[in-house]
Amino acid sequence: MSDILSFWGTYLPQILDGLGISLKVTGASLAIGIPAGLALALMVQAKSRFLRWFCLAVVEIGRGAPALILLQFAYFGLPNVGVSLTSFAAAVAALSWSTAAYTSEIIRAGLQAVPRGQIEASDALGLSFADQLRFVLVPQGLRVAAPALLGFAVLMLQASSLAFTIALPELLSQAYIIGTTTFRYMPILCLAGLLYACICIPATLLVGWFERRLARHA
Amino acid sequence: MSWDFAILILSGLPWTIVVTIGAFAMGLILGAPLCAMHISRNPILHFLALAIIIFLRSIPPIVWVFLLFFGLGSGFISIGAIPATIIALGVVTAANMAEIYRGSLSSIHAGQWEAISALGLPPVSSFKDIILPQLFRVTLPSAASYLIGLFKDSAIASTVGVMDIAFLANFVARKSFDGLTPFAFAAVLYILISIPIALVARIADARLRQKVAQ
Numbered sequence: 001m002s003d004i005l006s007f008w009g010t011y012l013p014q015i016l017d018g019l020g021i022s023l024k025v026t027g028a029s030l031a032i033g034i035p036a037g038l039a040l041a042l043m044v045q046a047k048s049r050f051l052r053w054f055c056l057a058v059v060e061i062g063r064g065a066p067a068l069i070l071l072q073f074a075y076f077g078l079p080n081v082g083v084s085l086t087s088f089a090a091a092v093a094a095l096s097w098s099t100a101a102y103t104s105e106i107i108r109a110g111l112q113a114v115p116r117g118q119i120e121a122s123d124a125l126g127l128s129f130a131d132q133l134r135f136v137l138v139p140q141g142l143r144v145a146a147p148a149l150l151g152f153a154v155l156m157l158q159a160s161s162l163a164f165t166i167a168l169p170e171l172l173s174q175a176y177i178i179g180t181t182t183f184r185y186m187p188i189l190c191l192a193g194l195l196y197a198c199i200c201i202p203a204t205l206l207v208g209w210f211e212r213r214l215a216r217h218a
Numbered sequence: 219m220s221w222d223f224a225i226l227i228l229s230g231l232p233w234t235i236v237v238t239i240g241a242f243a244m245g246l247i248l249g250a251p252l253c254a255m256h257i258s259r260n261p262i263l264h265f266l267a268l269a270i271i272i273f274l275r276s277i278p279p280i281v282w283v284f285l286l287f288f289g290l291g292s293g294f295i296s297i298g299a300i301p302a303t304i305i306a307l308g309v310v311t312a313a314n315m316a317e318i319y320r321g322s323l324s325s326i327h328a329g330q331w332e333a334i335s336a337l338g339l340p341p342v343s344s345f346k347d348i349i350l351p352q353l354f355r356v357t358l359p360s361a362a363s364y365l366i367g368l369f370k371d372s373a374i375a376s377t378v379g380v381m382d383i384a385f386l387a388n389f390v391a392r393k394s395f396d397g398l399t400p401f402a403f404a405a406v407l408y409i410l411i412s413i414p415i416a417l418v419a420r421i422a423d424a425r426l427r428q429k430v431a432q
Contacts, residue, residue: 064409066370068377068384069401076388076397158278165377172281176288185288193277193285200276 004187011178011188018174019195021088025170026157028092033099033156034149038138040104041111055104062101068162070094075166091163091170095156102152103145110145111137147211154203158196171195223390227403230386231411233300237372237382240304242365245311252316257323267316274313280374282306287378303375307368314364322356355426362419366412373408383407 043055062070075090085093114137122132142149161172169177175192179185255267274282287302297305326349334344376385387404391397 061405061409064370064412065405066373066384066408068373069387069405069408072384072388072391073397073401073405076391077401078398080396080398154276161278161280162374164280172278172284176284179288179292183292185292186285186290186294189281189285189289193281196278196281197273197276201272204272204276 007182007184007187008191011191014174014178015171015188015191015195018169018171018192021168022157022160022170022172025088025091025095025160025163025168026153029095029099029156029160030153032092032096034103036096036100037103038107038142040100041107042133044104044108058097059101059104062097063105067094067098067159068165070098071162071166087163087166087168090166091160091168095159095163098159099152099156103149106148106152107141107145110143110148111141113144114140143214147207147214150203150207150210154200154207157199157203161196223394223400224403227383227386227390227400227407230381230383231407233375233380233382234369234372234384237300237303237307237375237380238365238369241307241311241372242368244304244308245315245368246361248309248312249315249319252312253319253323256316256320271313271316274310279307279310279371280377282310283374283378299375299378299380303372303378303380307371307374311364311368315361318357318360318364319353321360322353325356326352355423355430358426359419359423362415362423365419366415369412369415370408 040055040059043051044059046052046055071091071094074085074094075087078085078090118136118140119132122136127135160170163170164172164176167173171192175188176185178188182188252267252270255263256271258264258267283303283306286297286306287299290297291302330348330352334341334348339348372382373384375382376388379385383404387400390400394400
């Protein structure tokens with residue numbers, strides 16, 4: 001046991017570096033993906049048929065294709081059309097797409113939960129469309145969507161481990177690299193798993209607490 | 219990318235299906251006792267199930283695959299890539315199915331249980347004949363959407379060398395020096411196969427609903 005602890009101690013800095021990159025990729029993907037998801041949620045209801053179909057295609061491909069394929073497409077595929085991304089940029093691009101697609105559905109459901117009377121009232125008050133969005137629809141819709149969005153953020157941290165396949169030195173990659181050099185896969189993969197659990201378990205509990213709290217005020 | 223390459227990628231479909239079905243079957247079966255433990259009045263069983271479920275769901279599936287394939291494989295028990303992926307995805311599915319079962323159970327009206335005990339019906343057969351059919355109907359839509367998610371997650375198998383769609387797309391991309399078409403083709407393939415699963419689930423759900431509506 002003390003043997004494993006000292007092994008963990010030796011490689012902890014490298015593993016924590018990996019965790020940092022995992023968190024950065026997740027954070028960047030959420031920061032780009034969620035606003036894009038909001039835009040998609042609004043645009044799939046647009047009047048222009050072209051725009052509607054385009055957004056629908058973006059959402060359906062982002063949700064329908066495995067994240068693993070999107071990652072490899074961004075990293076190995078895009079250089080063929082002259083866009084060479086670093087593994088970090090490719091991971092952020094692919095996971096943002098996936099985030100935008102999934103969150104657009106979550107946000108759309110949130111926006112639909114805003115009572116019709118709210119929209120009618122803001123129409124009656126003569127609010128412009130932009131103000132209606134800014135002051136009435138988006139704040140209320142996002143409040144409904146918040147627990148689901150947080151739950152999705154936890155899944156996104158887990159999905160960032162798929163960036164292993166495009167050689168991004170995130171948590172799982174670091175654990176794997178240490179495993180190949182020391183041939184002690186089991187303890188180092190356990191440590192990586194524990195670190196994921198250390199973040200995801202409190203986050204999941206927080207989401208549950210948040211959901212119950214919102215339900216109480218509904 | 220020529221037609222030969224398209225057919226090569228398509229030939230990964232059987233392994234994708236084997237991994238998906240295997241993991242799903244395992245999850246469907248193991249999810250039931252896990253759910254039973256979770257709703258048990260025995261606090262030890264309850265917290266044990268809670269801990270198992272939250273642990274399985276909080277660690278990414280790919281990490282479970284690696285733990286089984288590389289972790290157990292390095293000096294503990296030698297395990298093949300396909301069983302490792304099926305077991306890893308299977309236990310994660312079991313945790314999620316346990317939650318889905320619990321949700322369905324709680325959606326069954328309390329009056330049903332009260333009626334069973336008021337009529338003095340035998341517990342086992344009444345569960346089978348009264349509760350289970352209702353449970354099946356409520357579980358079907360969420361289980362189907364989980365199955366579609368699992369189908370996409372099965373691409374993880376490619377990371378340990380299972381020759382599924384994702385693995386062969388990667389292989390073709392390396393061989394043809396074209397990363398764009400093979401992965402786009404694989405993406406379309408995954409999307410196209412998800413559509414009939416969703417369709418069948420929707421039709422089955424509508425039929426079952428019709429039966430109850432009368």
